[in-house]
Amino acid sequence: MNKVLDDILSYREMCDAENQQTMQRGMNFRMNPAYSVILMSQRFNAPYSDRVHGDGITIEYEGHDVSKRKLELNHNPKTEDQPEKLPSGRLTQNGHFIKAVKDYKKSKNKPELIKVYEKILPGTWSLKGYFDLIDYKVAHDGKRNVFRFFLKLSDREENSKINTKTHEHNRLIPSVVKREVWKRDQGKCVLCGDSKNLHFDHDLPFSRGGTSLSANNVRLLCMTHNLKKSDKIE
Ligand SMILES: [Zn+2]
Numbered sequence: 001m002n003k004v005l006d007d008i009l010s011y012r013e014m015c016d017a018e019n020q021q022t023m024q025r026g027m028n029f030r031m032n033p034a035y036s037v038i039l040m041s042q043r044f045n046a047p048y049s050d051r052v053h054g055d056g057i058t059i060e061y062e063g064h065d066v067s068k069r070k071l072e073l074n075h076n077p078k079t080e081d082q083p084e085k086l087p088s089g090r091l092t093q094n095g096h097f098i099k100a101v102k103d104y105k106k107s108k109n110k111p112e113l114i115k116v117y118e119k120i121l122p123g124t125w126s127l128k129g130y131f132d133l134i135d136y137k138v139a140h141d142g143k144r145n146v147f148r149f150f151l152k153l154s155d156r157e158e159n160s161k162i163n164t165k166t167h168e169h170n171r172l173i174p175s176v177v178k179r180e181v182w183k184r185d186q187g188k189c190v191l192c193g194d195s196k197n198l199h200f201d202h203d204l205p206f207s208r209g210g211t212s213l214s215a216n217n218v219r220l221l222c223m224t225h226n227l228k229k230s231d232k233i234e
Contacts, residue, residue, distance in 0.1 A: 005129045006173060006200040008182075008220075014117055014125045027064055029096035032115075036097075038151075040118040040128065040175065056171035056212065059116070059131065063094040063147030081145040094147050101136050101149075114151055118175045120182050126200065128172065130154045173200055173212040180215040189222035197223040 015023055018031060028037040038061060052059050065077035084095040091099065100112035111132035118128045131151035139148050153172065178200055188195050201221040202212055211217055221229065 005127060007127050008120070008198040008200070009117075009125045009127065011123050011125060025064070025093065027093035027097060029093055029100075035113040035115050035130070036100075036133075038114050038116045039125075040116060052172045052174045057153040059128075059151050059172065061116075061149045061151060063097070063136075063149065064092070079143050082147050084147075097133060097149055098136055098147070100133055104134070110156075111154075113154060113156060116151065118178070120175065120178050124182065124187075126178060130156065132156070171212045173202075173218055177213065177215050177218055181218045181220060184215060185220040188220060189225055190219045191225045192222060194222040194224075199223065199226045201226055201229065 009017070011023075015021065018037060020031070023037075023039060026039050026041065028039075031037040040059075040061065063082045066080050066083050068077055069075050082094055083092050084098060086092055097112070100109070103109045104111045111134050114131045114133050116128040116131055117125050120126055130153075132154045133149060134152050135150040137148050137150075138145050140146075181200060187198070189198060198220050199222070201219050203217050203219050
């Protein structure tokens with residue numbers, strides 16, 4: 001079954017979709033030969049650290065911290081600059097993503113294609129879509145330097161796996177809105193109460209002035225009702 005934008009997946013379904021036993025890391029350079037994978041997991045106390053820009057199609061993703069060193073009790077990764085390289089000189093995931101941006105800017109390569117999943121609640125994930133990795137910057141967060149990566153919703157699709165009907169939805173629904181909708185609709189289709197094959201649906205399509213920035217305009221639909229609706233629009 002093809003997975004489309006804003007589909008809701010269990011952790012297992014997400015791993016299966018990527019042919020992985022487990023997925024632990026946020027950044028996964030070339031997890032698949034054709035694309036990289038990012039898992040967005042917003043911390044409740046820092047809702048804007050990974051955020052959707054005002055244009056509705058760009059997201060900003062913060063790089064990863066130095067790994068915890070077990071033997072150093074006072075070692076706090078949150079106070080250290082995010083690393084581009086390991087002590088051995090090998091690139092970290094940050095480093096791989098940075099290199100991809102540099103290669104793209106030198107026009108050596110197309111932008112790296114990134115498949116982004118976001119965590120709605122523990123065990124509940126949503127496919128945010130496919131993005132082009134277009135830029136990065138180093139930012140100071142008050143304590144240390146962090147990397148911020150800029151990803152723009154891609155018009156390339158992995159072998160057309162994204163249903164073209166979802167172009168109707170080509171504005172991103174922020175994770176905070178998804179979380180609110182999921183809780184409000186209690187993890188069920190609002191029309192029939194089914195709790196399988198769910199999808200975040202723009203009640204009023206973006207092309208007709210609907211906004212994805214408010215939970216009022218987004219609802220949970222099962223696949224059957226989502227398809228019925230798409231047919232009506234066309
Ligand atoms: Zn339904």
